[in-house]
Amino acid sequence: MISRRSLAGLIGAGTLAAAGLGSLAAPALAEDAPESTFERIRRTKKLRTGAVAGGAPYYHKDLASGQWRGFYVDMAKALAAEMxxxxxxxxxxxxxxxxxxxANKIDxxxxLNPTPKRALVVDFSVPVFNNAFTIVARKDFKARSWAELNSPEVKIAVDVGSSHDQVVSRLCPKAQVxxxxxxxxxxxxxxxGRVDxxxxxxxxxxxxxxxxxxLGQLVVPSPVFSTTSNAGFRRERDKTLRDFVNTWIDYNKGLGFIRQxxxxNMELVGVTEADMPAGLSL
Structure with missing residues (x-):
C-alpha cells in the first residue's frame, strides 16, 4: 500500500516533471508555428503576385518579349520595392x-472585387479604386437596364468565376448566361454573334x-452597380501583410501615385479619362 506521504511525493515529482517538460515543449511549439506570408516575404525577399494576360490596362503581357505592363503591375512593383x-x-x-x-501559389x-462569397475564403485590402459593371453589346441592342437584361431572350457572355459572372448570375437569373x-x-x-x-x-x-x-456599344445599365477593385490575400491568422498593404494603398492614394x-496605363491602351461615361469616375 502506498502511504499518503509516498503518494504526495509521487504527485509532487509528477508535477515537477510536467513543469520541466512544459518548459522544454514551449520553445518547440514556437518553432513549429507556421511562418506567416509577411514573414516569408521578409525572409526570402520575394513577393509573389498573379497577373492576367488579357487584362489590359490592369495587366498586359507582351507575347514577343514576355514582359508585363499594366497599372497593377506597376503598383505591385512599387509595393515590392517598399518591402x-x-x-x-x-x-x-x-x-x-x-x-x-x-493554394499558396501567390501572396x-x-x-479582385470583394463579394460575400469570396470573403468566405480570402481577405481583402481597402479599395484601390472604384469601378462600375457595364455591358458591351451589339450595336442594335436596346436594353438599358438590368431588368431588361434579365430576359430569357438575352444571351450574356462572362468569364467563368469572375465578378462579371457573379453579378450577371445575381442580377439576371432569367437570362442565358x-x-x-x-x-x-x-x-x-x-x-x-453567338451572344448579345x-x-x-x-x-x-x-x-x-x-x-x-x-464590336458594339457601351451600356451602363441602370441602376448603376458600382464596386471596388481591391487586393486579395490568403486567409491566415497573421494579418500583417494585409495591414501593411492597406497602409501602402492609403499612403499612395494621398500622394496621387495610385491615380497617376x-x-x-489607361493611355497605353488608348483610353483616357475623357472616354469615361458621364457621371462615372475612378
Whole structure:
C-alpha cells in the first residue's frame, strides 16, 4: 500500500516533471508555428503576385518579349520595392486568382472585387479604386437596364468565376448566361454573334471597345452597380501583410501615385479619362 506521504511525493515529482517538460515543449511549439506570408516575404525577399494576360490596362503581357505592363503591375512593383523584395509574377485568370491564393501559389492579387462569397475564403485590402459593371453589346441592342437584361431572350457572355459572372448570375437569373474560360473568349463570342452582350468592368469595357470600335456599344445599365477593385490575400491568422498593404494603398492614394499609375496605363491602351461615361469616375 502506498502511504499518503509516498503518494504526495509521487504527485509532487509528477508535477515537477510536467513543469520541466512544459518548459522544454514551449520553445518547440514556437518553432513549429507556421511562418506567416509577411514573414516569408521578409525572409526570402520575394513577393509573389498573379497577373492576367488579357487584362489590359490592369495587366498586359507582351507575347514577343514576355514582359508585363499594366497599372497593377506597376503598383505591385512599387509595393515590392517598399518591402525590399523582388516581384515574382505568375500568370493566372480572374476566375483562378482566388484558388491560386488558397493554394499558396501567390501572396496577393490586385484586381479582385470583394463579394460575400469570396470573403468566405480570402481577405481583402481597402479599395484601390472604384469601378462600375457595364455591358458591351451589339450595336442594335436596346436594353438599358438590368431588368431588361434579365430576359430569357438575352444571351450574356462572362468569364467563368469572375465578378462579371457573379453579378450577371445575381442580377439576371432569367437570362442565358454563357460562360467562357477567359474574358477574351467571351469577347470573341460577342464579335461572332453567338451572344448579345458581354459583361465587363468599365475599365475593361473601355479597353475592348477602344481596340475594336466595331464590336458594339457601351451600356451602363441602370441602376448603376458600382464596386471596388481591391487586393486579395490568403486567409491566415497573421494579418500583417494585409495591414501593411492597406497602409501602402492609403499612403499612395494621398500622394496621387495610385491615380497617376491608373491614368498613365489607361493611355497605353488608348483610353483616357475623357472616354469615361458621364457621371462615372475612378
Amino acid at each position: 525590399e523584395a523582388e516581384l515574382e509574377l505568375t500568370e493566372t485568370t480572374w476566375g483562378n486568382s482566388v484558388l491560386d491564393l488558397q 496577393l492579387f490586385f484586381g 454563357v460562360r467562357f474560360k477567359a474574358a477574351d473568349e467571351a469577347t470573341i463570342a460577342l464579335q461572332t 452582350a458581354q459583361c465587363l468592368i468599365l475599365m475593361l469595357a473601355l479597353t475592348v471597345l477602344k481596340k475594336n470600335p466595331a 499609375t491608373i491614368v498613365s
